[in-house]
Amino acid sequence: MARILIIEKEGATRTALQHLLERDGHGVVHANGLEDACRQKPGEFALVICDVALAGEHAKPVLEASHPAPVILLADPPSLHGAIACLKAGAADYLPRPFDQEAFARSVREALALPRNDDAPSPSSRPSSHSGATGSQVEMIGHCRAMQQVYTRIRKVAPADVTVLVLGESGTGKELVARAIHRQSGRHQAPLICVNCAAIPETLIESELFGHEKGAFTGATNSRTGLIEAADGGTLFLDEIGELPLDAQARLLRVLQEGEIRRVGAIETRHVDVRLIAATHRDLHRLSATGEFRLDLYYRLNVMEIDLPALRERGDDVLELAEHLLKGIARRHAREGMRLSQRARQEIHQYGWPGNVRELENALERGVILADRRIIAPEDLGLRAEHVLRSDTADGRPQEPLAHQPPPVTSAPRPQAEGASPARETAPPRPAPPLANPTPEEEDLSLEDYFQHFVLEHQDHMSETELARRLGISRKNLWERRQRLGIPRKKARRGSATS
Numbered sequence: 001m002a003r004i005l006i007i008e009k010e011g012a013t014r015t016a017l018q019h020l021l022e023r024d025g026h027g028v029v030h031a032n033g034l035e036d037a038c039r040q041k042p043g044e045f046a047l048v049i050c051d052v053a054l055a056g057e058h059a060k061p062v063l064e065a066s067h068p069a070p071v072i073l074l075a076d077p078p079s080l081h082g083a084i085a086c087l088k089a090g091a092a093d094y095l096p097r098p099f100d101q102e103a104f105a106r107s108v109r110e111a112l113a114l115p116r117n118d119d120a121p122s123p124s125s126r127p128s129s130h131s132g133a134t135g136s137q138v139e140m141i142g143h144c145r146a147m148q149q150v151y152t153r154i155r156k157v158a159p160a161d162v163t164v165l166v167l168g169e170s171g172t173g174k175e176l177v178a179r180a181i182h183r184q185s186g187r188h189q190a191p192l193i194c195v196n197c198a199a200i201p202e203t204l205i206e207s208e209l210f211g212h213e214k215g216a217f218t219g220a221t222n223s224r225t226g227l228i229e230a231a232d233g234g235t236l237f238l239d240e241i242g243e244l245p246l247d248a249q250a251r252l253l254r255v256l257q258e259g260e261i262r263r264v265g266a267i268e269t270r271h272v273d274v275r276l277i278a279a280t281h282r283d284l285h286r287l288s289a290t291g292e293f294r295l296d297l298y299y300r301l302n303v304m305e306i307d308l309p310a311l312r313e314r315g316d317d318v319l320e321l322a323e324h325l326l327k328g329i330a331r332r333h334a335r336e337g338m339r340l341s342q343r344a345r346q347e348i349h350q351y352g353w354p355g356n357v358r359e360l361e362n363a364l365e366r367g368v369i370l371a372d373r374r375i376i377a378p379e380d381l382g383l384r385a386e387h388v389l390r391s392d393t394a395d396g397r398p399q400e401p402l403a404h405q406p407p408p409v410t411s412a413p414r415p416q417a418e419g420a421s422p423a424r425e426t427a428p429p430r431p432a433p434p435l436a437n438p439t440p441e442e443e444d445l446s447l448e449d450y451f452q453h454f455v456l457e458h459q460d461h462m463s464e465t466e467l468a469r470r471l472g473i474s475r476k477n478l479w480e481r482r483q484r485l486g487i488p489r490k491k492a493r494r495g496s497a498t499s
């Protein structure tokens with residue numbers, strides 16, 4: 001549950017946005033314009049959503065006022081120039097209106113997931129060309145051997161200014177790799193433009209990527225710069241490149257071969273200096289055999305390859321990632337200090353994660369929202385039984401099926417993305433996590449945490465009898481626990497409730 005500020009003049013739109021946000025459990029505050037918003041201290045909100053018309057030039061005024069809160073801009077009518085300017089200035093997202101509910105919810109989720117650095121300079125002091133398409137710099141977590149190889153590869157290819165092909169299942173962090181390469185390259189002062197080829201309609205992709213001249217097609221009332229030109233001097237990240245239509249593939253090949261771009265409807269070409277990083281979860285070589293992907297483009301792209309392991313192949317990294325992600329998610333929902341129970345950790349370790357890190361983030365967010373107390377139980381994560389990878393415990397005993405899941409839990413086949421390359425040997429079934437067996441102590445520990453928190457929070461205004469009743473224990477038990485935990489009963493103030 002995050003506190004979100006909506007800056008929007010239009011009453012009906014405001015109500016519709018509020019409805020969508022409240023449905024997802026967020027708290028909403030309104031402002032009619034920037035001045036009104038500034039009085040509400042926008043930087044203290046978890047997120048600011050602003051009509052681009054009220055955001056000031058290139059959204060800089062709203063971004064400055066809202067720092068360090070992320071800002072989503074809603075644009076009607078949208079423009080490519082506007083989008084690039086706003087994103088370069090540091091907006092978390094730029095949503096063209098009308099948008100569907102799912103796109104809006106996703107954008108809110110992603111903006112709330114951005115790391116919030118209160119010490120970072122505000123957008124006004126950041127060089128505007130420095131930030132990427134979403135302005136975020138997420139640290140990559142994980143120490144397993146496969147990830148170490150990934151980091152080494154990134155370090156070696158980053159300064160080499162060559163085209164890079166990043167392979168990996170959906171949600172493994174391909175965009176993070178692209179960001180890391182850009183950051184460590186000589187182009188880091190120039191823009192990084194990220195484009196998901198699968199998200200742009202086939203009819204628009206050429207004009208979006210390559211730009212168009214006025215009159216090039218019906219509706220082209222002005223000439224427009226494409227995203228490739230916008231990345232001039234910097235890096236272009238083309239995610240899901242396997243989805244690029246064949247005509248666009250031919251144009252892209254020309255950009256790579258000649259360093260030249262021809263806008264749709266243009267006669268002359270322009271020179272561009274762009275480093276390309278492409279990513280896909282598909283086997284491009286296999287696609288080229290069926291004519292869906294140009295073989296010559298595949299060879300041009302595949303100068304350097306970085307192969308990201310699936311999350312289920314990263315051993316204990318999954319727990320390190322879970323702890324790291326949990327902190328950010330809990331902070332966003334104002335539930336700091338939330339922890340995973342031993343059983344939840346065990347389940348996270350044993351799960352197959354077909355949706356990889358993105359799925360882990362979603363499960364943790366569910367956990368943070370659904371957990372009644374500060375400990376997240378396996379039930380709160382809502383993982384699907386069919387993706388639990390069965391393995392033996394460290395002492396060789398078969399793993400007990402997880403209590404809340406419908407038995408039997410069988411050895412699930414490791415899910416393989418459609419068309420994905422059988423790039424890497426998969427790791428053997430994971431041993432049980434390096435944890436003590438889940439025992440009553442663990443639940444006890446969480447109860448003690450809760451007990452301590454509850455007592456400290458309420459002892460000033462509740463009598464001992466009421467505290468004990470609310471905790472569901474006897475007064476004697478309350479006294480004993482106070483002794484054990486070192487929170488002795490406060491001396492009753494004259495006139496305050498005692499029992």
Ligand SMILES: Nc1ncnc2c1ncn2[C@@H]1O[C@H](COP(=O)(O)OP(=O)(O)OP(=O)(O)O)[C@@H](O)[C@H]1O
Nearest residue numbers: 138139140141142170171172173174175176357358
């Ligand atoms: N090693 C990691 N450490 C921290 N966060 C990670 C890591 N890998 C992925 N993530 C997070 O997981 C989410 C998905 O990552 P990303 O978008 O880079 O994946 P992707 O492979 O590009 O997915 P898709 O192919 O579906 O676009 C992001 O929120 C990202 O920050």
